[in-house]
Amino acid sequence: MILGVLDFQTLTDAVGLGAIYALMAVGIGLVFGVLRLVNFAYGQLVMAGAYTLAYTSAWPLAASILACFGVVVGLALAMETAVFRPLRGQSPAVMLVTTFAISFLLQAIALILDLRNGQLGEVAASLTTLAQPISIAGAQVREITLVELGVAIGALLLLALLLLRTTIGLHTRAAASDFRTARLLGVRANRVIPASVALSGLIAAAVAVMMTVQAPLVTPDFALRETIVVLVGVVVGGIDRLWTATLGGFAIGFVSGLINGLLPTDKTVYLPSAVFALVILVLLLRPEGLFAWGRRAAVPDRV
Amino acid sequence: MRRALDALVQLGVPALLVVAVGLVATTVSASNKVYFENALVSVAVVVAIYVFVGNSGVLSFGQISFVAVGAFAAGVMTVPLESKQGVLSTLFPLLRDHTIGNVPSLLLGAGLGGLFAFVVGLPLMRLNGLAAGIATFAVLEITHNVLQQWTKIGPGATTLSLVPETTGPLQGTVGALVVIAVAFAYQRSRLGRQLRASREDSAAAAGVGVHVHVQRLWAFTLSGALAGFAGALLVHQLGSITTEQVYLEVTFLTLAMLVIGGLTSLWGAVVGALAVSGLDSFLSQAEQGVHVLGLKLDLPSGTRLVFLAAIMAVVLILRPSGLTGGREARLPWPWRRG
Numbered sequence: 001m002i003l004g005v006l007d008f009q010t011l012t013d014a015v016g017l018g019a020i021y022a023l024m025a026v027g028i029g030l031v032f033g034v035l036r037l038v039n040f041a042y043g044q045l046v047m048a049g050a051y052t053l054a055y056t057s058a059w060p061l062a063a064s065i066l067a068c069f070g071v072v073v074g075l076a077l078a079m080e081t082a083v084f085r086p087l088r089g090q091s092p093a094v095m096l097v098t099t100f101a102i103s104f105l106l107q108a109i110a111l112i113l114d115l116r117n118g119q120l121g122e123v124a125a126s127l128t129t130l131a132q133p134i135s136i137a138g139a140q141v142r143e144i145t146l147v148e149l150g151v152a153i154g155a156l157l158l159l160a161l162l163l164l165r166t167t168i169g170l171h172t173r174a175a176a177s178d179f180r181t182a183r184l185l186g187v188r189a190n191r192v193i194p195a196s197v198a199l200s201g202l203i204a205a206a207v208a209v210m211m212t213v214q215a216p217l218v219t220p221d222f223a224l225r226e227t228i229v230v231l232v233g234v235v236v237g238g239i240d241r242l243w244t245a246t247l248g249g250f251a252i253g254f255v256s257g258l259i260n261g262l263l264p265t266d267k268t269v270y271l272p273s274a275v276f277a278l279v280i281l282v283l284l285l286r287p288e289g290l291f292a293w294g295r296r297a298a299v300p301d302r303v
Numbered sequence: 304m305r306r307a308l309d310a311l312v313q314l315g316v317p318a319l320l321v322v323a324v325g326l327v328a329t330t331v332s333a334s335n336k337v338y339f340e341n342a343l344v345s346v347a348v349v350v351a352i353y354v355f356v357g358n359s360g361v362l363s364f365g366q367i368s369f370v371a372v373g374a375f376a377a378g379v380m381t382v383p384l385e386s387k388q389g390v391l392s393t394l395f396p397l398l399r400d401h402t403i404g405n406v407p408s409l410l411l412g413a414g415l416g417g418l419f420a421f422v423v424g425l426p427l428m429r430l431n432g433l434a435a436g437i438a439t440f441a442v443l444e445i446t447h448n449v450l451q452q453w454t455k456i457g458p459g460a461t462t463l464s465l466v467p468e469t470t471g472p473l474q475g476t477v478g479a480l481v482v483i484a485v486a487f488a489y490q491r492s493r494l495g496r497q498l499r500a501s502r503e504d505s506a507a508a509a510g511v512g513v514h515v516h517v518q519r520l521w522a523f524t525l526s527g528a529l530a531g532f533a534g535a536l537l538v539h540q541l542g543s544i545t546t547e548q549v550y551l552e553v554t555f556l557t558l559a560m561l562v563i564g565g566l567t568s569l570w571g572a573v574v575g576a577l578a579v580s581g582l583d584s585f586l587s588q589a590e591q592g593v594h595v596l597g598l599k600l601d602l603p604s605g606t607r608l609v610f611l612a613a614i615m616a617v618v619l620i621l622r623p624s625g626l627t628g629g630r631e632a633r634l635p636w637p638w639r640r641g
Contacts, residue, residue: 038433083620090623093362097562098619100555105612112605228551235437272448276441283441284426287434 014257016145018250019152023207024230025249026159027200029242032234033176034196035084036092040099043227044106045072045079045201049208050218051110054122061126069205076201080194088189103224110220121219124212144213151206156246159199163242168195176242229256236282238289247291309633314487316632317573318480321346324577325476336472338584343475344537345576347482348553349560351529353572354486355522356561358495360502361431364554365423365439368446369527371549372419373412373534375450375457378466378544381408386465393454405469409478409535416531417524424523428516431505443554451546464543470536478536482529486569489525498522502567563618565625570632578626579615586610 024042031039049072056064083102087095114120163169168191174182175192183189211223230249237248255278259271282290321343328339352366382391384402391399403411427438451460470478489495498518501508509515538544556579564575585593592601602610618626 083616086620087623091566093566094562094619094623096362097555097559098616100559101612101616101619104555105609105616108605108608108612112609115605232437232440235433239433269452270448273445276444276448279441280427280438283430283434283438287430 010258010261012145013261014254016148017257018254019148020207020210021226021230021233021253022246022250023152023155023203023210024226025234025237025246026156026242027203027207028227028230028234028249029239029245030172030196030200030203031084032239032245033242034172034179034193035088035095037084037087037095038092038099038231038239039200040096040227040231041079041103041106042200042204043223044103044110045076045204046208046211046223046227047110047218047220048072048075048106049205050124050212050222051113051122053127053208053212054124054216054218057124057126059126064126065209068208069202072205072208073198073201076197076204077194080197084193084197088193107220107224114220121217124216124218127209127213127216144210147213148210151210155203155206162199168192172196229253232276232279236279236290238292240289240292244289244291248289251290310491312634313570313631314484317483317570320573320577321476321479321483325472325479328472328475338580338587340470340472340475340540341584342577342580343472343479344470344533344540345557345560345580346479346573347533347536348530349557349564349576350479350482350486350569350572351526351533352557353561353566353569354489354529355519355526356558357567357569357572358490358498358502358522359519360567361519362436362558363439363523364436364558365442366526366530367549367554367557368423368443369416369420369530370534370537370553371446371450371546373416373531374538374544374549375463375534375546376415376531377408377412377535378463378538379457380411381405381467381539382463382465383467390465391458393459394457395455398456405467405474405539408539409532412535413528413532416534417528419531420527421520421524424520424527428519428523443550447546447550460546462543462545463538466538466542466544468539468542470540475536475540478532482533483569483573485525485529486572489522490569494518494521559615563615563625565627565629567629568627568631571625571627571629574626579611582614583607583611 024046027045028039028042031037031042049068052068052071053064056067059067079102083098084095087098114122161169163173171182171187171192172195174185175187175189179189182192207223211226212218215222229252233248233250233252234245235248237246237251238244239248252275256275259275260268263271286292324339324342328336328343331339348367348370351370352363355361355366356363379391379394379398380401380403382402384400387394387399387402423442427435427442430438450457453459457463490499497508497513498515498521500511501513501515501518505515534549537549541548557576560575560579561572562575563579564573565571586602586607589600589602590604590607592599594600622628
């Protein structure tokens, strides 16, 4: 019965959503790994990127995207220097609440910039060319869905190579598993942490491009809801390891996409209740994380 | 003797501060009064959250669910009968055809909040750390979703209005004092001390016989009851409310108040709530232009949130342990002994 409704269209949409969420999960998981900091303001990096795309939509596409990457990575590094660095080693509650404040701050600034023309929301017009649908096996697949999949898989492969095959990657992994010992053995915190933050910024910029193509109207709360859902997914998947966090992000996106496609529109009002009841159930059954098999959390209980 | 004096100071100083805010509220103009009433209700909400989060050290994003339940229960049950059948016609007959007074509605909010927290806490209090935070957040999402959609128990997605505005300076002050007194009595009780021990070292506390999960459940239930009570105060202050007003933004703001004041003390909860709501009120005044120390301060409109968020971030970065350092109120040093 369910399989009958589960058409190719729903599946591609769900995979597309899962891919974006998985990328955001990597961005959040990278920073959590080295800093033990849940960055609630991650969505506002994406939002800043989306506004950059909207304001530069008269530029050539490549230049506009380049500007987006520049702004987001710059903002991520500024956040690291001004906020994360002084808070290093503080209790997780303090770090989390500070990123709430940063998130509010960036939204409030975006609101003021946005309202200068007296109208809420800016449109990133130049990217809509990527949203053209093409037909594959009878389903309308937007080009961006393919791009999303390509970017997500490519980014994950590159990241895996970086973490497994380079010195900075080795340092990052060491720092993520035990920062104090890693520092004793010569890992430099002030290189590893900015590197991870910059990497998470690069991912946020890529997410900004993909989300803006899908929803070209950019508002101050752009990507806010998505960040919250991804944070839930990351914890449900298992935040201690990057790959379980990523799987968690993908899973929550994929499942939301599936349920959204399967339910008729008038039945979806209680969808959030269903999804979050499922979240509670999974957390009760597997508090270490849905995908964290065979090993208890190395991270002590904090937050 | 000295311990009794310390206890008197720890309860008396926050209480006096709240009374002072209430007294000032009676002297200012009607348009400014709302700021002081807001501050008093914020104190009640933040202290209610502190009872669980501060004493247990477990971060919960779910306490605003209990505020929401208390607010909507008290609000729906106090709308006058003659207008109720018109504006809230979809309610269950039992809710539609009865109306209760102000004080019973406050007690109803507290009772429902406590009951809801107990039921939710039974399974959830076994969780630790981030898993607990996300699970309580899921409770907030479900509560918001149900309150917004189920029109048999409330107004649904529309505004609940015509609630009697009984939370003036008097009810606000008394309400905040009640919450503070209960929180103080709890944290000095045997139960409260067991939970605080588990906050400092969960394994050691369990080792000396503290049932950590049970203690967390008691605190969660008490915190839920106080939050429901605070929600009832809130709805009687506002007069009309939507589900969006007891959802994400207030969750983050009240947690920020608690951390800014100092997570681990009652004094911190009171100071944080008053400082942040005071700052917020001052900034909204400044958007219209105020005179401070002979200088005219006139902020461009829309910048209130920028300043509020920036100041909160700066305070957290400069004083991560909060304005009070997480300590209870003490006498100034000349009178302090030992």
